[in-house]
Amino acid sequence: MKIQTVRGPIRPSEVKKVLVHEHTLVHYQKKSAINPVYFSLIRKKVPDIFMELKKYGCNLVVDQTIGYSRYPYLYKEFSEKTGIHIVAATGFYTDKYLPHFVRKMEECEIEEYLQQEIEKGMDGTEIKPGVIKIASGSMTLTRDEKKIFHAATKVCKKTDVPVQVHSYPGLKTITDFFLKQKIPREKVALAHVEACSWLDIKHAAEKGFYLVFTNFGREMKESKGREDIVPEDVIIAQIVYLVRKGYLRQIMISQDFAFFAMDKKLVPYFHQPYTYIFETVVVKLLERGLKIHEIEKIFTENPIRYLSV
Numbered sequence: 367m368k369i370q371t372v373r374g375p376i377r378p379s380e381v382k383k384v385l386v387h388e389h390t391l392v393h394y395q396k397k398s399a400i401n402p403v404y405f406s407l408i409r410k411k412v413p414d415i416f417m418e419l420k421k422y423g424c425n426l427v428v429d430q431t432i433g434y435s436r437y438p439y440l441y442k443e444f445s446e447k448t449g450i451h452i453v454a455a456t457g458f459y460t461d462k463y464l465p466h467f468v469r470k471m472e473e474c475e476i477e478e479y480l481q482q483e484i485e486k487g488m489d490g491t492e493i494k495p496g497v498i499k500i501a502s503g504s505m506t507l508t509r510d511e512k513k514i515f516h517a518a519t520k521v522c523k524k525t526d527v528p529v530q531v532h533s534y535p536g537l538k539t540i541t542d543f544f545l546k547q548k549i550p551r552e553k554v555a556l557a558h559v560e561a562c563s564w565l566d567i568k569h570a571a572e573k574g575f576y577l578v579f580t581n582f583g584r585e586m587k588e589s590k591g592r593e594d595i596v597p598e599d600v601i602i603a604q605i606v607y608l609v610r611k612g613y614l615r616q617i618m619i620s621q622d623f624a625f626f627a628m629d630k631k632l633v634p635y636f637h638q639p640y641t642y643i644f645e646t647v648v649v650k651l652l653e654r655g656l657k658i659h660e661i662e663k664i665f666t667e668n669p670i671r672y673l674s675v
């Protein structure tokens with residue numbers, strides 16, 4: 367078994383704690399349009415926070431960024447500099463953000479694209495992804511999202527590379543899609559479930575998929591009526607309930623932090639950095655009665671099992 371990182375494959379035994387859904391630099395402009403100032407800024411910021419993460423025993427971060435702001439060489443550089451392993455993603459985001467070339471592609475061409483990235487490397491580099499990221503942005507899958515979901519399922523079955531899905535808000539649709547496709551359930555992680563319907567969360571858990579809880583500590587500052595932001599104590603209660611019901615093996619936790627490139631500044635996305643998980647969320651879970659060995663399953667054993675091919 368191995369885990370594919372941006373510096374090559376590593377043995378699962380090398381992995382300590384994992385954050386399974388994070389970002390570093392995010393922007394929505396074409397690569398050629400992006401101001402180089404962001405790169406000097408990000409090179410200053412990320413290594414320092416990664417070094418902080420190491421203090422909590424975390425040594426692997428999955429960067430879920432795909433599309434224009436995915437930078438394989440930058441991830442490799444961060445990883446070499448800090449010793450934090452980075453797993454990068456191939457795939458596509460929600461319909462709204464799809465590049466034009468994807469809309470024109472047939473399902474088999476998308477399949478070929480994903481497979482090529484996995485086998486040869488991302489964006490023509492030799493750096494390989496370790497996860498397939500796909501996304502749905504509404505209660506149903508659009509025509510293009512459906513193409514992508516089918517292609518990702520096929521590539522996952524062929525290569526064993528796991529899939530991670532932006533599942534808000536259509537978690538039920540996505541769960542049903544994967545059940546119909548008969549994809550191995552331990553290969554699928556459904557992310558941002560915390561904001562979905564509680565019945566849908568329980569349904570996805572019962573069906574055996576991994577659930578990734580994200581976006582902690584956001585309600586204080588930025589919720590502004592957004593429905594995808596859930597009070598932290600609610601998310602903690604969801605996790606504790608599911609652990610007590612026997613779904614510990616399927617739970618993973620991450621912050622979904624990002625630096626957004628805006629007005630020549632890097633804006634921390636919803637303020638709480640990666641370390642917030644270990645500083646605050648883990649403390650709250652322990653206070654609510656989770657045991658240390660259960661925390662270890664959530665941050666180490668589960669992500670290792672999920673990411674290993």
Ligand SMILES: [Zn+2]
Nearest residue numbers: 387388430622
């Ligand atoms: Zn994300």
